[in-house]
Amino acid sequence: MGAKILVLDAGTTSTRAMIFDHEGRMERVSQADLTQHYPRPGWVEHDAAEIWSKTLQCMRDVAGDDAGDIAAIGITNQRETVVAWDRNSGEPLARAIVWQDRRTADFCRQLHEEGHEDIVHERTGLLLDPYFSGTKMRWMLHHEEAVGAAAQSGTLAFGTVESWLVFKLSGGHHISDASNASRTLLLPLDGAQFDAGLCDLFGIARHALPEVVDTQGKLATCEADWLGTAIPICGLVGDQQSATIGQGCLAFGQTKATYGTGAFVLTNKGRDVPHSNHRLLGTVLSQTDGNRTYALEGSCFVAGSLIQYLRDQLGLIKSAAETEELARSIGDSGEVVIVPALAGLGAPHWKPDARGVISGLSFASGRAQIARAALEAMAHQTCDLASAFTGDDAPWTSLRIDGGMSANDWMAQDLADILDLEVERPEFVETTALGAAICASVGAGLYATLEEAAEAMRGATQIFIPNISAETREARLTRYFKALSVA
Ligand code: ADP
Secondary structure: OOOEEEEEEEOOOEEEEEEEOOOOOEEEEEEEEOOOEOOOOOOOEEOHHHHHHHHHHHHHHHHOOOHHHEEEEEEEEOOOOEEEEEOOOOOEOOOEEOOOOOOOHHHHHHHHHOOOHHHHHHHHOOOOOOOOHHHHHHHHHHHOHHHHHHHHHOOEEEEOHHHHHHHHHHOOOOEEEHHHHOOOOOOOOOOOOOOHHHHHHHOOOHHHOOEEEOOEEEEEEEOHHHHOOOEEEEEEEEHHHHHHHHOOOOOOOOEEEEEOOOEEEEEEEEOOOOOOOOOOEEEEEEEEOOEEEEEEEEEEOOOHHHHHHHHHOOOOOOOOOHHHHHHHOOOOOOOOEEEOOEOEEOOOOOEOOOOOEEEOOOOOOOHHHHHHHHHHHHHHHHHHHHHHHHHOOOOOOOEEEEOHHHHOHHHHHHHHHHHOOOEEEEOOOOHHHHHHHHHHHHHOOOOOOHHHHHHHHOOOEEEEOOOOOHHHHHHHHHHHHHHHOOO
């Protein structure tokens, strides 16, 4: 048996396959873009057959003739997206409904009005929002004829994207790992399997759902048909949980923030089942031998997309990276403040109707002030989240950052300054894929624990130390919260 790990990273805009060695070095990568289908405003769909065929092609590209060197496969994936397929034919029954899709907003509102939110939040850690999988499954059952018919005949299989890929790779094993299952609204945070009462509330037959399994272990086997040799599937983990593991946030209180299109923050809560009083989400981080580690999660919808907006809509900058030079060219933003609520406000406010604000404009406010205010907004909204985490007894001990926007050194330093915390950034930024490699290494027995694997596989990091006065920090935050109150 070899000691390489094959990681499949089935994301939203692309799917990728990567080969890692047991010290966490990425040796090869192959990537294919996925077609995005937007049949109506607010609807987002994927073709599950395309996800499978492109993922298979990528894994064949990177494995080449060396599949014998691969000890295990780890899969990480876009979470919440729902696939419906026929167990007998193994073919999709409808387009997959993607996590961004808002078509079930009315049903969520109805459940909310009927008073179900508190109990759902208490049991699953989630909120009644179209983002999560449960209402998407219900929609398919009611509106996709083939899905309804398969439910009647007992051949329907529902699953998130890792579940779909495992079914195809293993020749019909129907499983979902606890980190992905905890995003469906159907899994109690402290329950081993999907819950009958929750399934009834959302109108989903339990027999259509996968068995919930660990995030690492001998979970299934990729049949020899695909790479010429059978390979165990030893890691399955949703993308944000995977990034948390890839960042080595394995002790209570350790926190990572991913700054991509949006910002996703997860804090390790150890063995405590999380209960938020500040509208954060509770989620499963990992599961070994049925024992779970949990995380609290908070997401901001707009992060890097604000920079794209300055570039593409306002034409203020030519490239995202230019914001760094502009921010450094001035001593402060001249009191310009941006609240990046262009797509509503996520955690901890959850105000879908909120809109963006630029305040404090004067005749002295130019491109540099606005670009700097846009970067400053990342620290401000992260600080707002930090207060919610502290309120929920999960204060951050440091912040580990990743995602495309984290390449901006000025922003990384500003985060440290405003949060008054050390900010750590890995040199190898593919933390999502690394997390799946870590899980699969442990599952394959190459390392005894996630901690041991993370220690061996995480590379060097750079640390940003807070370096501003308390008065400057206070003044910045006061201006931000004033602007936030009118968003
Ligand atoms: P996603 O995975 O969500 O597609 P990425 O992690 O690839 O996103 O990050 C891309 C986002 O980061 C873009 O929105 C882009 O505007 C922003 N970004 C990339 N580089 C920089 C930079 N140097 N400074 C500021 N923003 C950046």
